Amino acid sequence: MNAAFTPAELEFQEEVRAFLAAEFPSEIRHKIARHVPLEKDDFVRWQKVLHRKGWAAPNWPVAFGGTGWTAAQKYIFAQEMAKAGAPEPVPFGMKMVAPVIITYGNDEQKQRFLPDILASNVWWCQGYSEPNAGSDLASLKTTAVREGNHYVVNGTKTWNTLGQYADWIFCLVRTDLTARKQEGISFLLIDMKSPGIKVSPIYLLDGTPEVNEVHFDNVRVPVENRIGEENQGWTYAKVLLTHERTNIAGVPRSKVRLEELKAGAAAAPDGQGGNLLQDPVFAHKIAETEIQILALEYAELRALAAVSVGKAPGPESSILKIVGTEAAQRIDELAMELAALQGLPFVPEQFEDGFDGELIGAEGAASTMLTYFNNRKQSIFGGSNEIQKNIISKAVLGL
Amino acid sequence: MDFSFSDEQQMLQESVQKFVHRHYAFDARRAILASAAGYSAEHWALFAELGWLTVPFSEADGGFGGLATDLMVLMEEFGKALVVEPFVAGVVLGGGLVSALGSPAQKEHLLPELMAGSLQLACALYEEQGRYNLASVATTAQVSGSHFLVNGTKVLVLNGPVADALLVSVRTAGSERDVEGISVVMIASNTPGIVRRDYTTVDGHRAAQIRFDNVQVPVSALLGQQGAALPALQQSVDRATLCVCAEAVGALDMLLHKTVEYSKTRQQFGAPIGSFQALQHRMADMFIECELARSIVMMAAMTLDADVPEAQKQRAVSAAKSRVGKAARKVGQEAVQLHGGIGMTDELDVSHYFKRVTAIDAMFGNADFHTARFARL
Numbered sequence: 001m002n003a004a005f006t007p008a009e010l011e012f013q014e015e016v017r018a019f020l021a022a023e024f025p026s027e028i029r030h031k032i033a034r035h036v037p038l039e040k041d042d043f044v045r046w047q048k049v050l051h052r053k054g055w056a057a058p059n060w061p062v063a064f065g066g067t068g069w070t071a072a073q074k075y076i077f078a079q080e081m082a083k084a085g086a087p088e089p090v091p092f093g094m095k096m097v098a099p100v101i102i103t104y105g106n107d108e109q110k111q112r113f114l115p116d117i118l119a120s121n122v123w124w125c126q127g128y129s130e131p132n133a134g135s136d137l138a139s140l141k142t143t144a145v146r147e148g149n150h151y152v153v154n155g156t157k158t159w160n161t162l163g164q165y166a167d168w169i170f171c172l173v174r175t176d177l178t179a180r181k182q183e184g185i186s187f188l189l190i191d192m193k194s195p196g197i198k199v200s201p202i203y204l205l206d207g208t209p210e211v212n213e214v215h216f217d218n219v220r221v222p223v224e225n226r227i228g229e230e231n232q233g234w235t236y237a238k239v240l241l242t243h244e245r246t247n248i249a250g251v252p253r254s255k256v257r258l259e260e261l262k263a264g265a266a267a268a269p270d271g272q273g274g275n276l277l278q279d280p281v282f283a284h285k286i287a288e289t290e291i292q293i294l295a296l297e298y299a300e301l302r303a304l305a306a307v308s309v310g311k312a313p314g315p316e317s318s319i320l321k322i323v324g325t326e327a328a329q330r331i332d333e334l335a336m337e338l339a340a341l342q343g344l345p346f347v348p349e350q351f352e353d354g355f356d357g358e359l360i361g362a363e364g365a366a367s368t369m370l371t372y373f374n375n376r377k378q379s380i381f382g383g384s385n386e387i388q389k390n391i392i393s394k395a396v397l398g399l
Numbered sequence: 400m401d402f403s404f405s406d407e408q409q410m411l412q413e414s415v416q417k418f419v420h421r422h423y424a425f426d427a428r429r430a431i432l433a434s435a436a437g438y439s440a441e442h443w444a445l446f447a448e449l450g451w452l453t454v455p456f457s458e459a460d461g462g463f464g465g466l467a468t469d470l471m472v473l474m475e476e477f478g479k480a481l482v483v484e485p486f487v488a489g490v491v492l493g494g495g496l497v498s499a500l501g502s503p504a505q506k507e508h509l510l511p512e513l514m515a516g517s518l519q520l521a522c523a524l525y526e527e528q529g530r531y532n533l534a535s536v537a538t539t540a541q542v543s544g545s546h547f548l549v550n551g552t553k554v555l556v557l558n559g560p561v562a563d564a565l566l567v568s569v570r571t572a573g574s575e576r577d578v579e580g581i582s583v584v585m586i587a588s589n590t591p592g593i594v595r596r597d598y599t600t601v602d603g604h605r606a607a608q609i610r611f612d613n614v615q616v617p618v619s620a621l622l623g624q625q626g627a628a629l630p631a632l633q634q635s636v637d638r639a640t641l642c643v644c645a646e647a648v649g650a651l652d653m654l655l656h657k658t659v660e661y662s663k664t665r666q667q668f669g670a671p672i673g674s675f676q677a678l679q680h681r682m683a684d685m686f687i688e689c690e691l692a693r694s695i696v697m698m699a700a701m702t703l704d705a706d707v708p709e710a711q712k713q714r715a716v717s718a719a720k721s722r723v724g725k726a727a728r729k730v731g732q733e734a735v736q737l738h739g740g741i742g743m744t745d746e747l748d749v750s751h752y753f754k755r756v757t758a759i760d761a762m763f764g765n766a767d768f769h770t771a772r773f774a775r776l
Contacts, residue, residue, distance in 0.1 A: 135668075158740070203744065203746070204743050205744065205750035205753070205754060211740075269530060271528070271535050281771065336761070337761075337765060337767065340531065340761060341525055341531075341555040343601075344602075344758055344761055345600060346599045358596070361527065369761070376735050376742075377740075377743055380743065381740075384739065385736075386678075389677075
């Protein structure tokens with residue numbers, strides 16, 4: 001047993017560090033440091049930089065533009081990206097629809113869609129959940145009725161993250177109303193410019209229109225935009241959900257945030273003449289979180305090692321989703337506790353690009369409670385943590 | 400032993416219930432939040448007319464009686480409707496300081512106006528370096544002739560943007576965390592040298608960060624004995640703390656109630672999600688938290704009304720705030736989680752209750768602060 005990096009891996013780590021130091025745009029770095037939300041252009045610009053280097057899609061097969069990295073290299077890359085504060089490419093194209101196209105799409109679809117995803121020319125969003133199909137996704141009701149060479153799509157998709165930017169949406173739609181609920185579903189790629197599509201924002205509790213509802217009113221979709229066989233979409237969707245769990249635990253990001261939390265605590269007066277890192281209760285809470293993340297990190301490394309010797313990622317990856325999101329949410333709680341009264345101001349102007357007024361509280365303090373609110377989504381999305389526990393109960397424990 | 404409400408308390412409860420039923424629907428509240436002042440002047444006038452603004456004050460001060468148990472009854476109903484009018488910040492805390500420290504002349508000047516709803520007060524007590532420690536006062540007031548010169552910065556001044564006057568804790572002697580040497584001065588909000596940064600809090604209340612730059616205050620603006628204000632500050636903050644705890648009890652009950660109702664109607668996997676045992680147990684845990692929070696807040700209110708040493712009262716309030724903070728975390732998170740995505744949205748009231756109980760945990764000392772204070776006392 002050996003968890004240490006080889007000399008070659010260490011050399012790779014240096015290469016990644018040098019690349020990030022030289023190429024990660026300083027404007028984006030500055031925005032992230034100031035808690036300014038990134039815009040579409042920022043994501044696109046950064047992914048194009050990665051693409052030029054050939055590093056945009058570490059998890060794709062080499063034939064389509066992947067890196068051919070080992071599991072250890074992917075891990076090193078994710079870690080260095082997080083340390084540099086560099087965001088991962090938006091996942092909807094890169095990590096969600098692309099693997100389905102690669103695995104189940106035909107050659108024409110691969111040539112048509114994959115290069116633009118890799119180069120960040122096209123922005124994708126996800127069309128899975130519906131108002132009445134959340135945890136029970138297979139009960140979805142959006143219909144696609146075949147009319148000649150088209151499907152006519154009707155229905156509503158919801159929780160479309162950043163759908164306001166999207167050029168394309170991948171959807172699960174019902175193509176057979178008579179079949180058992182998992183068996184009448186197809187996987188369609190739909191151009192967001194198609195007539196009959198309406199996007200309406202959903203405002204979240206922190207005031208951001210981060211998600212949307214997408215309404216389909218007799219939207220005509222060419223049959224050639226269907227992935228794989230008709231009525232086999234559920235199988236493809238499940239593959240998407242179990243295969244693309246790379247970095248779902250978010251360990252590199254959580255480790256970085258934990259270090260920021262410690263630095264913040266060391267700089268925060270406790271009101272009694274010391275700082276908060278010297279407060280035994282707060283220090284204990286930080287330590288518990290650090291230990292949790294360490295255990296999670298090794299659970300993830302074990303999963304990566306298993307994949308690297310050819311095993312498919314199993315339902316054990318549900319552990320990574322549950323513990324990873326809970327650890328991230330715990331860090332949110334501690335950051336909010338650290339900010340104390342200064343987490344209460346709602347001052348969005350403070351996080352706008354170019355704001356040069358006086359900050360309320362320490363840098364970032366005023367965002368902590370909002371971040372805590374917003375990140376409650378983590379245990380809900382991507383298959384809620386309750387659904388993950390169902391998977392563990394059934395698929396791992398055989399209950 | 401008798402845990403039932405008095406006739407007067409029942410009448411108070413019913414009168415608040417009637418008000419919120421008539422005036423405080425979710426959309427009506429939303430309109431109040433979006434208004435310039437952040438609260439409704441008509442509602443405020445009605446509060447005065449109904450006598451609610453007299454509840455925090457003793458009969459000697461011209462009030463309803465000043466019982467913490469009365470305040471608890473009122474605040475729980477406010478919590479159920481997420482009332483944003485600045486009752487705690489202005490009347491309980493501001494009025495409490497005037498009542499505890501003011502001279503007969505000052506009281507006579509201020510309290511009737513406060514109870515009539517024509518005076519808005521705000522208290523500037525907390526400083527960045529002090530975290531939750533009321534004795535950590537770096538804002539100075541130096542005597543200069545017949546005036547004080549006030550310098551320093553106060554954070555999270557609740558009701559600061561609309562207050563006519565500010566009650567400010569200042570250091571008139573000693574060094575930063577000394578318990579002696581702290582005074583309270585009343586400063587008109589339009590006094591030159593006051594630099595206010597107004598904002599809305601994450602839960603929709605109004606507050607300000609306020610800097611005092613050589614603000615000239617007549618010595619007559621001093622409330623109480625110079626340098627000896629800390630006990631009164633702590634006492635007033637404790638009563639305000641009890642109030643937000645009772646408010647949280649009302650809000651937490653709504654989170655539980657709304658979650659249970661939603662679980663009975665939301666269908667997934669061909670059944671209401673409330674029929675799943677895993678979720679039933681979690682709602683049972685939420686119920687337990689709500690009941691414990693309610694119980695400990697009643698304990699604290701009764702202790703404040705009892706003839707017991709001050710330290711025992713402080714201990715009771717800290718116990719309540721600590722436990723309520725814990726309940727706010729647990730019940731708030733579970734309510735959102737069990738609702739799923741819809742619980743994260745601005746359009747559903749659940750997220751607003753969640754934000755309010757989270758904000759309550761952070762103010763007047765969070766759960767950790769009060770657990771430590773409880774242990775110390």
